[in-house]
Each structure stands twice: as structure tokens, then as C-alpha cells.
Amino acid sequence: MxxxxxxxxxxxxxxxxxxxxxxxxxxxxxxxxxxxxxxxxxxxxxxxxxxxxxxxxxxxxxxxxxxxxxxxxxxxxxxxxxxxxxxxxxxxxxxxxxxxxxxHAELGNNAVLGRALSLEDITPQAGLLRLGRLVRPEPIEDFKQRVGALLQRDPLHLPGGPDVINQVAWCTGGAQHMIDQAQAWGADVFISGEVSEQTFHSALEGKIHYLAAGHHATETWGVSALAQHIKEKFTIDCEFVNLVNPV
Missing domain, CATH: 3.40.1390.30 (NIF3 (NGG1p interacting factor 3)-like)
Structure with a gap:
């Protein structure tokens, strides 16, 4: 109790x-x-x-x-x-x-997703937008498939960056407006949940890939990690429920 x-x-x-x-x-x-x-x-x-x-x-x-x-x-x-x-x-x-x-640095949506993608966090300043480095350079098609397998949905890919990527920016949810900051930080690809009409042009002209991976799918990580934390901290029945949302 x-x-x-x-x-x-x-x-x-x-x-x-x-x-x-x-x-x-x-x-x-x-x-x-x-x-x-x-x-x-x-x-x-x-x-x-x-x-x-x-x-x-x-x-x-x-x-x-x-x-x-x-x-x-x-x-x-x-x-x-x-x-x-x-x-x-x-x-x-x-x-x-x-x-x-x-x-949150340990069980926040961005922190957990970054770890799940094996990204070394090299973010230059505080804020929600994160910048990471891959363990080794990776073809964008391979990376896109890896993101899709992890999130169990195919991300919408707006191409613009190099064929082989090294630096990845990400911010879960509806953060597509951060693509310009991701490009300014030198990211080869930016991941968020949703997409806007102008995101296509920002990716193409900014020479950066954009992966719209789903608002819901990119934000299951925090509440899932929090459930496990509460369960262990208080020895109480605490269950994460993933009710699928295609958006």
C-alpha cells in the first residue's frame, strides 16, 4: 500500500x-x-x-x-x-x-530513446533537443530500418542528408519545428514524432534527413521507464499500458 x-x-x-x-x-x-x-x-x-x-x-x-x-x-x-x-x-x-x-536525464522520453538507439549524447546546450553520435557511421537506410524496428512502425522519411550518417538529433513528440536547430548543430538526421508541410523543405534545403516516427511511438519511453521505477522504488504493482496510436 x-x-x-x-x-x-x-x-x-x-x-x-x-x-x-x-x-x-x-x-x-x-x-x-x-x-x-x-x-x-x-x-x-x-x-x-x-x-x-x-x-x-x-x-x-x-x-x-x-x-x-x-x-x-x-x-x-x-x-x-x-x-x-x-x-x-x-x-x-x-x-x-x-x-x-x-x-528527465534518466527516464525521460529523450534520454531513454537515445539509449535505445545507442547514441552517445553530445548535446551542446540545455534544452529538449538532443544531439548524439552513432557508435560508427551507418547508412541512412539501415538506420531508418533500425528506428522502425525499435518503434514498431515505419517512420516517414523526408530525405535531405548524406547517404551515410554519423550525428543524430532527436526530440520526441511534436518537435518537427526543431529541425533547423538540428541542422545548425550539424546533425545528419533528425527524429521526432510528427511532421508539417514545411518540414519537407527544411530537410531538403537544409541537407538533413527527417524521420517522423510517430508522436505516440516516440513518447512511450518515459511512462514505461517511470512505471518500472515506481514498481522498484515502492514495491507496488505498477504497469505500463501501450494502447496503440498510429499518429
Whole structure:
């Protein structure tokens, strides 16, 4: 058994939430039962994840994408009402960590993805965008296949860089706008989750490859690592749930 407030306070410190000016509140977003026996984590606090938590009799859900985003309509109607109704009816806590779970040096989305791709982090300055060096130069086609196998989806490849790559920039989620900074840092390829029309031109004219590997797929890493950390730290049942999202 784990006290809700103990978990909230621990994660606030461990993920350094006070250091971030975020687009949504980090920490406890919906209050439920005070004592926790079962926790599930996932990328987004969708109704499907809530239904899974209910079926598993979970006491808390921890996500990367929670609720109450900046400029979000304040009315509790429609989809928002249905989600909140279920959380409150079943006394389930909802905790969300956005930028803190992107940036964390050990179990953040960017840190874990970089390690999974065997990249030596050589990022020149602080921020979410990372720059890494491959163990050895690699053909872009081989690297693209390796990314696809790791994320279990074929990335959209916008070509522009060299046939053989050495330096890789990455930032999970919807960070396609960082491609120009990646190019300025000397990256041969940039990986993020989503893509915009202008990304094609930035890649081609900036002579850098771009891999749009999926917003969801690139952001399963933090909540998965966090589930394992909580399980080991507090000896509690904590399970990561990957509800597939093709975006």
C-alpha cells in the first residue's frame, strides 16, 4: 500500500516539476483514493486507458498527456465530461507529467530513446533537443530500418542528408519545428514524432534527413521507464499500458 500524497511529493521532486513552465499542470490532476495498491501508466489519459484502469481495479493512472491544457475550453462537456465522470465514479487518481517526463536525464522520453538507439549524447546546450553520435557511421537506410524496428512502425522519411550518417538529433513528440536547430548543430538526421508541410523543405534545403516516427511511438519511453521505477522504488504493482496510436 502506498499513500497517494507520498507518491505525488516524490515524483514532484524526482521529476523536478518546479523547474518547468509547462502547457498543463504537472502532478495530481484528478484526486481519487488516498491509498494506492495498483497503478497503471500510459501515454495519454484517454477513455480507453481509463477503462483499462477500471478493469484492472487500479487506484491511479500516470500519463504523459493529461488534461487542462493552456487555452483548453474550461467547460466540462462531451469527451472531457465522460473521462472525468469515470475517474471520479471509480475514485481513480490521475497524475500527469509533460515536459518533466520529456527532459528527465534518466527516464525521460529523450534520454531513454537515445539509449535505445545507442547514441552517445553530445548535446551542446540545455534544452529538449538532443544531439548524439552513432557508435560508427551507418547508412541512412539501415538506420531508418533500425528506428522502425525499435518503434514498431515505419517512420516517414523526408530525405535531405548524406547517404551515410554519423550525428543524430532527436526530440520526441511534436518537435518537427526543431529541425533547423538540428541542422545548425550539424546533425545528419533528425527524429521526432510528427511532421508539417514545411518540414519537407527544411530537410531538403537544409541537407538533413527527417524521420517522423510517430508522436505516440516516440513518447512511450518515459511512462514505461517511470512505471518500472515506481514498481522498484515502492514495491507496488505498477504497469505500463501501450494502447496503440498510429499518429
Amino acid at each position: 502506498l499513500a497517494r500524497n507520498q507518491l505525488v511529493h516524490y515524483l514532484a521532486e524526482y521529476l523536478a516539476v518546479d523547474q518547468f513552465k509547462d502547457y498543463a499542470p504537472n502532478g495530481l490532476q484528478v484526486e481519487g483514493t488516498e491509498q494506492l495498491q495498483k497503478i497503471v501508466t500510459g501515454v495519454t489519459a484517454s477513455e480507453a486507458l481509463i477503462d483499462y484502469a477500471i478493469a484492472q481495479q487500479a487506484d491511479a493512472i500516470i500519463v504523459h498527456h493529461g488534461y487542462f491544457w493552456r487555452n483548453e475550453a474550461p467547460e466540462i462537456t462531451g469527451m472531457k465530461r465522460q473521462r472525468l465522470k469515470k475517474l471520479l465514479a471509480y475514485d481513480i487518481n490521475l497524475l500527469a507529467y509533460h515536459l518533466p517526463l520529456d527532459a
